[in-house]
Amino acid sequence: MQDDKIIITLSGQDKIGIVARLTTALAEYRVNIEDIKQTIMQGYFVMFLLGSIAESPYSFREIKEALLKVGEELKMEIWVQKKQIFDNMHNI
Numbered sequence: 001m002q003d004d005k006i007i008i009t010l011s012g013q014d015k016i017g018i019v020a021r022l023t024t025a026l027a028e029y030r031v032n033i034e035d036i037k038q039t040i041m042q043g044y045f046v047m048f049l050l051g052s053i054a055e056s057p058y059s060f061r062e063i064k065e066a067l068l069k070v071g072e073e074l075k076m077e078i079w080v081q082k083k084q085i086f087d088n089m090h091n092i
Contacts, residue, residue, distance in 0.1 A: 004054035005083035006031070008067065012076030014045040022047070025070045029063045030056040045076070050083065 010022060019038070026033060031051040038047040053063060064080040071078030 003082065003084055004052050005034070006051045006053055006060065006063070007081050007083050008047070008049040008051060009079040010045070010047040010049075010071065010076055012045060012074065014040050014043055015074075018045055018074060018076070019047075021074060022049075022067075022070055025066055026051060029058050029066055031063060
């Protein structure tokens with residue numbers, strides 16, 4: 001279902017453990033990773049991730065708040081959006 005999909009965008013100074021920390025949090029909140037793209041651009045780590053929250057017992061809000069804390073811990077920018085809203089924003 002489209003409403004069960006989320007888009008996570010993460011960016012900031014590259015360092016060891018970024019993927020491990022983010023994916024650990026996703027597993028804890030039972031978010032299934034459906035697609036992931038990442039790159040390093042001049043020392044900056046950039047990741048785009050498509051996840052499904054269909055099997056998660058947590059609400060979108062709870063998941064988003066947890067991931068925002070991960071971003072703070074990593075000292076990186078993180079955006080968490082419902083895919084449906086993301087798609088609508090980019091169709092205007």
